[in-house]
Amino acid sequence: MWHRVIGQQRVKNILLSALRTNRLPHAYLFAGNEGVGKDAMALELARVLHCEKKNEEACGECASCLKLNTLQHPDVKFITALPLGKSEKSDDPPMEKLAAADVESVQEQYRLKGENPYHRIAIARANIIKINSIRDVRRESAMSSLYGGKKVFIISNADEMGDEASNTLLKTLEEPPGDTLLILTTSRPETLLQTIISRCQLVRFDPLTEGDIRAALIEREQVEDSKATLVARLANGSYVRALELLKDDVDGLRQDVVNFVRTTLTGNAVAISEQVEQLASSKDREFVVRFLTLMLIWFRDAFVLLQGGSIINLDQQEDLKRFTAKFPDANLNDVMNAVEQSISLIYKNGYIPLTLLQLTVRLRRAILEHSLQRI
Ligand SMILES: [Zn+2]
Numbered sequence: 001m002w003h004r005v006i007g008q009q010r011v012k013n014i015l016l017s018a019l020r021t022n023r024l025p026h027a028y029l030f031a032g033n034e035g036v037g038k039d040a041m042a043l044e045l046a047r048v049l050h051c052e053k054k055n056e057e058a059c060g061e062c063a064s065c066l067k068l069n070t071l072q073h074p075d076v077k078f079i080t081a082l083p084l085g086k087s088e089k090s091d092d093p094p095m096e097k098l099a100a101a102d103v104e105s106v107q108e109q110y111r112l113k114g115e116n117p118y119h120r121i122a123i124a125r126a127n128i129i130k131i132n133s134i135r136d137v138r139r140e141s142a143m144s145s146l147y148g149g150k151k152v153f154i155i156s157n158a159d160e161m162g163d164e165a166s167n168t169l170l171k172t173l174e175e176p177p178g179d180t181l182l183i184l185t186t187s188r189p190e191t192l193l194q195t196i197i198s199r200c201q202l203v204r205f206d207p208l209t210e211g212d213i214r215a216a217l218i219e220r221e222q223v224e225d226s227k228a229t230l231v232a233r234l235a236n237g238s239y240v241r242a243l244e245l246l247k248d249d250v251d252g253l254r255q256d257v258v259n260f261v262r263t264t265l266t267g268n269a270v271a272i273s274e275q276v277e278q279l280a281s282s283k284d285r286e287f288v289v290r291f292l293t294l295m296l297i298w299f300r301d302a303f304v305l306l307q308g309g310s311i312i313n314l315d316q317q318e319d320l321k322r323f324t325a326k327f328p329d330a331n332l333n334d335v336m337n338a339v340e341q342s343i344s345l346i347y348k349n350g351y352i353p354l355t356l357l358q359l360t361v362r363l364r365r366a367i368l369e370h371s372l373q374r375i
Contacts, residue, residue: 001057004117005040005211006239013047016056024150025201029158031189031204036241038185040117041205043068045150045183049096066149069370071114073198075145076152078113079133081160082106083125083302086374090164120240122155128322131164131192138168141177151180158184168195179275191322207237217242226314233312234293250294257295258319263369264360272360280353288346288356296339303332329370336363 002012018024030038047058047068058065085097095103105123112119137153145151161169173182173196184200186192207264214232217223217237223231223246235242260279263271279288301311302320311317331345342359346352
């Protein structure tokens, strides 16, 4: 059902049941982590509502579905943050004062979003949803739809509305015009006005499962099995994140992880502190977490290999075997705990260089201590 949307069966059921009983609210608030498919679900609901076949499933072929594939349906407006034009005033139409290059960039981003509803829209200097984009909602919702049926307004990342825009939206929510459906999406619902939240029907989205992400990567992006497994694990429930990871050099990063462990085990204090500094110098918490997650997967593989299970880093099997042969007494449970705790510390704003340095000490202890005792 609604196969363009990955997973989220619980949410699909909620929406389908509202559709079947004709109980769609005037406004939904789709809340959940970034990249779990809130925009995708909003667009799919719009497709189903407007598909000329009038089924519970959008056909993908009729004129309405085709228009939505390029986000150019006159009765479905997708609203997002836009850059400000030169000397633009708040009552100028949202696109009017933009430079030609900005207009082109916006159109290109909309095209990509229509093609792939998991595309993360990236428009330079687009930090705020303009008040006039929201005034348009008010104005256009008062007019009847061109093709019959509901007018749908999707306000993507609604937390990017400023105060004025929020208050304008509130007026629309207070006196909902005729046959319209507003869908606000956000990963930060706590930053919205309480009065806006209370006038929307809240639908919470779950993080995607690794299995869902893995299957989607294989099917949609033709990613090979083992890489899909790795990326799905790193993506932390977000398909948007998974798509971005595909562009990252995950293989290079995996090699860096092996080198990090190798240097740590040499015990060369200068080399260890150099590599800690280098990794910490990115100051990018998410990057460091990704690095440590790969490390965790690598050690888990070493553990699984000893039990005769199936590993994720298939192509590193020889490295892993060499490691377990060299350090048969390593306490891999301690190792994995140490890496997990470092990840959680870095999430919680721990000081990155210190956390990493402590990790190297714990790794050495857990891997070498018993081996040294035997000597
Ligand atoms: Zn259709």
